[in-house]
Amino acid sequence: MVGIVCKLSEKLKLCTCSAGSVADLEDYWVLHRFVEGKNQIVIGRALLPDKLDAKVEAHNRSLLLARLNDPDAFDIDLRPRDGDRLQLTFRFSVGGAAKTISYGYTHAQGRWIEQAYDSLSWQWHHDSESFGEVRSARV
Secondary structure (H helix, E strand, O other), X not given: OOOEOOOEOOOOXXXXXXXXXXXXXXXXXXXXXXXXXXXXXXXXXXXXXXXXOHHHHHHHHHHHHHHHOOOOOEOOOOOOOOXXXXXXXXXXXXXXXXXXXXXXEEEEOOXXXXXXXXXXXXXXXXXXXXXXXXXXXXX
C-alpha cells in the first residue's frame, strides 16, 4: 500500500488564536505542560496513525524539528520548560476520507527533540497548557 501524501511547508507558523478548541482548527499545536507529581493513568485504546509516503514522512519530520527550533516558529514567546511536550496535528482528506497525522516533541535543554506522540500516556504526567493554529502548513 502506498502511503498518503501530506507534505508540509517550511513556511509554517505556529500561531495563537481565538478558537474555542482544537476541534475548530484543521491544523493545530498543543503545548502539554509537565505537572510534578501527576500520575493519572488513562486507559483506552490508541488508534493507529495514518501512514504517510515514506519520503514525505522523512521530509516532514526533518522540517518540523528544524522549524520548531527556529526562534520565530511561534507568534509568541512560548517559554517551554524542560519536560513539556508539543503535539502538532494535521487533518486532511484523501478520497473523501478524513485523515489525521500527529507529531510529538519533548522540550529538553532549551530545544525540542522528537518524541513519539501517544495521546493516552501524555495525559499521565501532563496537562494541556495552550494551543493554537498551524498556518501555511502545506506545500
